[in-house]
Amino acid sequence: MNFIDKLSAAWTANHSLLCVGLDPDLAKLPAELRDTPDGITTFCTRIIDATADLACAFKPQIAYFAALGAEKQLEDICRYLRDNYPHIPLILDAKRGDIGATATQYAREAFERYGADAVTVNPYMGEDSLDPYLAWPDRGVIILCRTSNPGGSDLQFLDTDGVPLYQRVARLVAEKWNKNGQCALVVGATFPEELAQVRAIVGDMPLLVPGIGAQGGDIAATVGAGQTANGMGMMISSSRAIIYAQPQDGEDWTDAARRVAIETRDAINQHRAV
Numbered sequence: 001m002n003f004i005d006k007l008s009a010a011w012t013a014n015h016s017l018l019c020v021g022l023d024p025d026l027a028k029l030p031a032e033l034r035d036t037p038d039g040i041t042t043f044c045t046r047i048i049d050a051t052a053d054l055a056c057a058f059k060p061q062i063a064y065f066a067a068l069g070a071e072k073q074l075e076d077i078c079r080y081l082r083d084n085y086p087h088i089p090l091i092l093d094a095k096r097g098d099i100g101a102t103a104t105q106y107a108r109e110a111f112e113r114y115g116a117d118a119v120t121v122n123p124y125m126g127e128d129s130l131d132p133y134l135a136w137p138d139r140g141v142i143i144l145c146r147t148s149n150p151g152g153s154d155l156q157f158l159d160t161d162g163v164p165l166y167q168r169v170a171r172l173v174a175e176k177w178n179k180n181g182q183c184a185l186v187v188g189a190t191f192p193e194e195l196a197q198v199r200a201i202v203g204d205m206p207l208l209v210p211g212i213g214a215q216g217g218d219i220a221a222t223v224g225a226g227q228t229a230n231g232m233g234m235m236i237s238s239s240r241a242i243i244y245a246q247p248q249d250g251e252d253w254t255d256a257a258r259r260v261a262i263e264t265r266d267a268i269n270q271h272r273a274v
């Protein structure tokens, strides 16, 4: 099953637009896992077990693993997800961008080494830098458009013949690069007005929407701006707010992560059209 079909099936099966981000920071891991060789793997797989019925996707951010030399653990986590929850899409958040020859290797890293269903990429180097990912027609290619950070405006808002650059990216992807119907865009929840603009340009194309939770994006505004007519169309991503949720009233950390994931999924669903 290709990425878009798998995502659509997960939206429906779990009645959820929530994407759970896996950003393991050693300093924030439960004390009992901090100094064990497999602590990162145990942490992430337990978060996956605690939230898999609540999520439409999981999104490990590769920097958290690479910084620790924990690529082997990331491989193990990706395999665990594929083996145990094959119906939930795995998005590798890598934001790659390079010349074609190098991008070919990055695509193999994402799709062969980690077996990801989709990868995030940076469009700054243009179409030929994305072709190696687009050459994997069953995998998703999720292109940065209007990112959630304040500094995203430095370039993404630049006026290009009367059109802000992020809208030009959205149009390019929708009209030219999405030949195989495998593309999605990253649009931050911190900018609901721009999210609505992108939705108007790209039709029903899926949007990966980080920025709720720790970054403070408003869920009601996000869903209102980004959902498709059938109440789908988004992978609304939250990492730190879920995986480092504070335990309450006798909960352990997995209970706390599950509770916040349920609250987040429900808050999203409350504002969906369908």
Ligand SMILES: O=c1ccn([C@@H]2O[C@H](COP(=O)(O)O)[C@@H](O)[C@H]2O)c(=O)[nH]1
Binding pocket: 021, 023, 061, 093, 146, 147, 148, 149, 186, 187, 188, 210, 211, 212, 213, 214, 215, 237, 238, 239, 240, 241
């Ligand atoms: O525009 C973007 C693109 C990607 N991200 C990534 O999403 C998560 C957000 O983590 P939170 O803890 O929910 O803030 C993180 O992995 C970022 O690298 C983004 O935030 N904004």
